[in-house]
Amino acid sequence: MEELLAMLSDLHPEVDFTAENDLIGDGILDSMDIVNLISGIADTFDVTITARDIIPENFRSADSIMALIRRLEEEG
Amino acid sequence: MRFASVAFPLFLAALLGLWAILPRRARPWLLLLASAAFYLCAGLGGIVFLAGVILLSWGAGLLLRREQEKQKAQIEEEAPDRARKKEIRAVFTRRKKRILRCALGILLLDLFLVKYLDFVIRGGASLFGADPASFPGLGIIVPLGISYFTFSAIGYLIDVFRGTCGAEKNPARLALFLSFFPIISQGPICRYGDLSETLFEGENLKGENLSRGAMRIAWGYFKKIVLADRLAPAIAAIFADPSGAGGMATAAAILMYTFRLYFDFTGGIDITIGVGELFGIRLPENFNLPYFSGSLKEYWRRWHITMCSWFRDYLFYPVSTSGFMTKLSGKIRTRVGPKAAGRVVLYVSSFLVWAATGIWHGAGMNFLVWGLCNWAVLMISEELEPLYKRFHDRFGFRGKAWRVFMILRTFLLVAMLNLFDCFDGVGGTFGAAAALFAPWDPGKLALTGLEIKDILILLFGGALVFAVSLIRTKVPDLRGAIARRGTVACWAVIFGFTLAVLLLGAYGIGYDQSAFIYNRF
Numbered sequence: 001m002e003e004l005l006a007m008l009s010d011l012h013p014e015v016d017f018t019a020e021n022d023l024i025g026d027g028i029l030d031s032m033d034i035v036n037l038i039s040g041i042a043d044t045f046d047v048t049i050t051a052r053d054i055i056p057e058n059f060r061s062a063d064s065i066m067a068l069i070r071r072l073e074e075e076g
Numbered sequence: 077m078r079f080a081s082v083a084f085p086l087f088l089a090a091l092l093g094l095w096a097i098l099p100r101r102a103r104p105w106l107l108l109l110a111s112a113a114f115y116l117c118a119g120l121g122g123i124v125f126l127a128g129v130i131l132l133s134w135g136a137g138l139l140l141r142r143e144q145e146k147q148k149a150q151i152e153e154e155a156p157d158r159a160r161k162k163e164i165r166a167v168f169t170r171r172k173k174r175i176l177r178c179a180l181g182i183l184l185l186d187l188f189l190v191k192y193l194d195f196v197i198r199g200g201a202s203l204f205g206a207d208p209a210s211f212p213g214l215g216i217i218v219p220l221g222i223s224y225f226t227f228s229a230i231g232y233l234i235d236v237f238r239g240t241c242g243a244e245k246n247p248a249r250l251a252l253f254l255s256f257f258p259i260i261s262q263g264p265i266c267r268y269g270d271l272s273e274t275l276f277e278g279e280n281l282k283g284e285n286l287s288r289g290a291m292r293i294a295w296g297y298f299k300k301i302v303l304a305d306r307l308a309p310a311i312a313a314i315f316a317d318p319s320g321a322g323g324m325a326t327a328a329a330i331l332m333y334t335f336r337l338y339f340d341f342t343g344g345i346d347i348t349i350g351v352g353e354l355f356g357i358r359l360p361e362n363f364n365l366p367y368f369s370g371s372l373k374e375y376w377r378r379w380h381i382t383m384c385s386w387f388r389d390y391l392f393y394p395v396s397t398s399g400f401m402t403k404l405s406g407k408i409r410t411r412v413g414p415k416a417a418g419r420v421v422l423y424v425s426s427f428l429v430w431a432a433t434g435i436w437h438g439a440g441m442n443f444l445v446w447g448l449c450n451w452a453v454l455m456i457s458e459e460l461e462p463l464y465k466r467f468h469d470r471f472g473f474r475g476k477a478w479r480v481f482m483i484l485r486t487f488l489l490v491a492m493l494n495l496f497d498c499f500d501g502v503g504g505t506f507g508a509a510a511a512l513f514a515p516w517d518p519g520k521l522a523l524t525g526l527e528i529k530d531i532l533i534l535l536f537g538g539a540l541v542f543a544v545s546l547i548r549t550k551v552p553d554l555r556g557a558i559a560r561r562g563t564v565a566c567w568a569v570i571f572g573f574t575l576a577v578l579l580l581g582a583y584g585i586g587y588d589q590s591a592f593i594y595n596r597f
Binding site: 027030031032034035036038039040042043048049050051052054055074075 | 158162237239373377388392396397405409418421422425426458
């Protein structure tokens with residue numbers, strides 16, 4: 001989780017990602033941030049996020065992104 | 077039939093009357109018939125084309141559904157371990173991808189043949205030294221709303237493939253989704269999963285829906301007929317010869333075009349959403365006060381929202397997460413570093429998106445250049461972001477005055493980019509831009525042909541739109557606030573704007589119920 005929070009903070013240092021629960025709805029993460037984030041996640045966690053996984057529910061908060069990573073890790 | 081024609085309100089009134097007397101389950105059929113009648117007014121060829129797109133989408137959707145069911149059945153039957161489950165999923169994903177690629181290929185090929193073949197042949201001719209103007213064109217009549225219903229069909233099939241919406245078994249329901257008359261000519265581009273929640277309900281007519289819908293429709297007509305159509309001939313007069321009109325008149329025409337585009341497109345969408353509301357059908361919003369944006373990036377989050385989100389979800393994300401892009405970014409990551417890899421993915425994917433967005437707007441080099449100019453500005457802004465941040469930290473420009481400056485700067489940038497939309501070729505756009513440096517003669521403003529009465533109506537109407545926009549920053553549901561004041565308040569608004577349209581509409585000699593600008597896309 002720390003690695004993910006560090007990645008998110010790199011994108012928006014001014015945001016407290018442990019407290020934010022609507023990163024998409026509040027306009028914090030835009031499409032460019034998501035592409036950068038996916039690239040970082042691929043490097044760090046060795047999972048591939050595809051276009052079908054990019055839905056608001058999966059990127060709503062740091063917890064939901066982490067849940068997506070765990071799910072993709074499990075699916076191998 | 078056009079929204080701004082006399083026939084449309086009559087058509088709508090007849091439809092509401094029939095809706096009221098028909099049983100609930102028959103109402104979606106009425107909408108389908110009405111959509112077919114509306115579309116037939118645009119020509120018989122178009123409806124044949126539309127029917128082909130509907131049948132293809134329906135058939136491909138069912139094939140995708142069959143593969144999904146087979147996959148589920150096989151997993152249930154075998155009760156496999158994780159590795160085998162992954163294997164089964166991979167086999168069926170490959171099959172589904174083949175179906176999807178085939179269907180999307182046909183849809184895109186159709187769009188290409190009908191909308192872009194002339195443009196490609198002319199481009200090819202000029203490459204080989206021939207005069208493109210000497211090519212008369214293939215004479216194919218572009219079906220009304222082709223880009224909108226093709227994109228809706230593509231979105232539907234991708235959603236079925238991804239499992240975000242189920243495949244529709246009933247072809248009539250899919251036909252209604254793709255041909256629904258308020259949205260077919262200029263959007264918004266709808267998602268099946270969202271629109272199907274209300275489209276097939278056949279909800280009873282309700283006073284609240286009628287008053288909200290009518291308020292929105294009247295407001296839309298006011299923006300379109302009183303303001304946008306009044307500006308249209310003035311802009312055309314200047315753009316007929318920008319160099320002759322000089323700097324001041326050309327600058328005025330550029331600004332007027334930017335306002336006209338806003339009044340025209342948002343007015344059209346207001347009418348569309350309002351018509352949906354009359355029948356209890358919820359359509360997605362397409363604008364969020366776009367001219368209050370502080371940057372081009374923000375502008376594209378607020379303008380033509382459904383088109384932007386379509387390109388984001390169905391082109392930008394698939395390209396940026398594709399196998400090719402993953403390999404490319406992997407190579408760059410090992411050789412240069414992770415930041416460079418991220419940048420390359422962003423640049424290449426967004427380049428494709430903006431080229432496609434440009435071409436989507438029209439078959440012309442001017443639209444392609446317009447798209448790529450947007451891309452260039454966005455990417456340069458992205459690169460300069462750290463510099464902006466240091467600048468703000470150093471000088472602390474963050475207040476309201478700074479925000480107003482940013483909004484004006486963005487507005488002027490958008491106005492200049494929109495210039496590509498005003499001329500058939502790129503040359504005309506650069507000619508108009510060059511005319512800005514010609515002498516600024518206030519006397520040439522008379523070329524617009526606007527009389528004092530027109531100017532007063534435009535100033536008052538523009539101020540009203542601005543005031544309403546400002547209020548909406550504090551009260552997003554302004555119509556809800558009016559409705560809470562009672563029925564009299566609602567109908568006073570409806571009556572007031574209808575009267576304004578009847579009395580102040582830009583009718584007169586030469587008035588041709590101007591089609592909405594976005595109809596041609």
